[in-house]
Amino acid sequence: MIALLQRDLRLAFRAGGGFGLGLAFFLMVAVLVPLGVGPEGALLARIAPGILWVGALLACLLSLDRMFALDFEDGALDLMAVSPLPLEGVVAMKALAHWLVTGLPLVLIAPVLGLLLSLAPGGYFWLLASLFLGTPALSLIGGFGAALTVGLKRGGLILSLIVLPMYVPSLIFGAEAVRRGAVGGDAVVPLLLLAAISLGSVAILPFAAAAALRANLK
Amino acid sequence: MSIWEYANPKKFMQTSTLALPWVSGLAVVLLVAGLVWGFFFTPEDYKQGSTVKIIYLHVPSAMMAVSAWFMMLVGSLIWLIRRHHVSALAAKAAAPVGLTFTVIGLVTGAIWGQPMWGTWWAWDPRLTSFLILGLFYLGYIALWSAVEDADTAADLTSVLCIVGSVFAFLSRYAVLFWNQGLHQGASLSVDSEQHVSDVYAFPLWICIAGFLVLFVTLVLLRTRTEIRSRRIMALMARERTGA
Numbered sequence: 249m250i251a252l253l254q255r256d257l258r259l260a261f262r263a264g265g266g267f268g269l270g271l272a273f274f275l276m277v278a279v280l281v282p283l284g285v286g287p288e289g290a291l292l293a294r295i296a297p298g299i300l301w302v303g304a305l306l307a308c309l310l311s312l313d314r315m316f317a318l319d320f321e322d323g324a325l326d327l328m329a330v331s332p333l334p335l336e337g338v339v340a341m342k343a344l345a346h347w348l349v350t351g352l353p354l355v356l357i358a359p360v361l362g363l364l365l366s367l368a369p370g371g372y373f374w375l376l377a378s379l380f381l382g383t384p385a386l387s388l389i390g391g392f393g394a395a396l397t398v399g400l401k402r403g404g405l406i407l408s409l410i411v412l413p414m415y416v417p418s419l420i421f422g423a424e425a426v427r428r429g430a431v432g433g434d435a436v437v438p439l440l441l442l443a444a445i446s447l448g449s450v451a452i453l454p455f456a457a458a459a460a461l462r463a464n465l466k
Numbered sequence: 467m468s469i470w471e472y473a474n475p476k477k478f479m480q481t482s483t484l485a486l487p488w489v490s491g492l493a494v495v496l497l498v499a500g501l502v503w504g505f506f507f508t509p510e511d512y513k514q515g516s517t518v519k520i521i522y523l524h525v526p527s528a529m530m531a532v533s534a535w536f537m538m539l540v541g542s543l544i545w546l547i548r549r550h551h552v553s554a555l556a557a558k559a560a561a562p563v564g565l566t567f568t569v570i571g572l573v574t575g576a577i578w579g580q581p582m583w584g585t586w587w588a589w590d591p592r593l594t595s596f597l598i599l600g601l602f603y604l605g606y607i608a609l610w611s612a613v614e615d616a617d618t619a620a621d622l623t624s625v626l627c628i629v630g631s632v633f634a635f636l637s638r639y640a641v642l643f644w645n646q647g648l649h650q651g652a653s654l655s656v657d658s659e660q661h662v663s664d665v666y667a668f669p670l671w672i673c674i675a676g677f678l679v680l681f682v683t684l685v686l687l688r689t690r691t692e693i694r695s696r697r698i699m700a701l702m703a704r705e706r707t708g709a
Contacts, residue, residue: 463621
């Protein structure tokens with residue numbers, strides 16, 4: 249499992265493309281929104297939690313189709329399927345690699361973008377916490393979607409159609425936690441619910457994704 | 467005699483050939499009775515005027531939209547556990563019907579909401595979760611149509627249906643948390659004080675029964691179509707191999 253993780257990380261760093269792309273996209277969203285709605289600080293501060301979370305969702309979505317597609321094409325996925333490591337473990341490691349490469353950088357860069365969107369000072373801690381707890385669910389749900397669509401020619405579009413509705417609960421709780429944190433309200437409850445979704449995803453989705461991969465590899 | 471006999475496509479076709487005229491006839495009778503009674507023989511509401519009568523389309527279609535997803539969930543589980551093709555095809559057949567009911571529910575709701583709430587759309591929990599349910603239907607249908615191999619498609623959509631159910635359920639409660647809305651509570655419930663009055667409730671029950679039977683009719687019909695198209699594909703495959 250560790251070897252697989254290391255391989256995926258190495259591929260992600262050295263092959264380029266996927267790694268920086270999500271971050272750049274996240275940055276673009278945070279720059280474009282003020283250009284679209286105007287530079288008024290109070291308005292930006294009010295919509296910042298939602299923009300940041302939507303941006304994080306979309307940035308995650310960008311690199312999902314690569315999660316299994318490359319290994320599927322060159323046959324590496326078949327080898328993993330017959331290896332002693334269960335497919336559930338493969339999926340979990342792939343999702344972890346995706347999170348380390350996409351989710352974690354998003355968490356780290358988010359406060360800077362919060363600054364651009366004049367997020368209220370109370371919101372930064374909750375922004376970090378909610379993204380840190382919420383993005384693992386995004387990677388896992390995305391991994392499930394990628395496993396479903398891995399064999400398809402027009403997979404990318406269907407992938408987003410399948411994955412985005414499943415992101416809704418995470419988005420609601422995540423953005424709500426930041427919003428409440430920014431105005432000094434009680435942000436712990438949405439944060440806990442967000443963490444619950446992530447934990448539930450960790451527990452269930454690798455099995456669902458592995459089932460989908462098995463159907464695709466048959 | 468057990469329900470699993472109908473997992474045999476031939477048996478299913480035989481029985482549904484016999485049942486279909488009766489079921490569709492019953493759907494027509496119930497719908498005509500319920501809608502005519504509801505539209506023409508109930509008084510107008512003192513506050514809502516005649517717009518109250520949209521309830522006869524809105525409530526049954528909304529109920530069926532949720533029930534259709536539930537039926538697909540059961541069909542998917544049966545396919546994954548017992549590998550009965552008819553069940554997978556029935557789930558496939560139900561999806562567009564469910565989507566249509568979802569759209570009917572949303573559109574009639576908007577038509578009613580415009581004069582009553584003064585807006586076509588509000589980000590109310592019920593409305594939002596219905597819209598999300600519609601998106602789940604879209605994803606499910608898109609996945610069915612995208613996968614070429616029929617059995618793989620059945621596997622993948624079944625897994626999606628099960629996981630999607632969990633997330634659709636989560637969304638339902640997440641949006642409650644997110645916004646307390648305009649939509650009134652249950653229109654019909656056994657123990658509640660504030661549901662609609664009996665004048666409206668009787669035709670409404672008939673309409674709900676009518677929509678339910680209509681759903682059964684459409685699913686039977688579409689499942690039969692799917693089975694026939696499977697047979698045609700099998701025949702064509704046999705012809706190609708020259709057997």
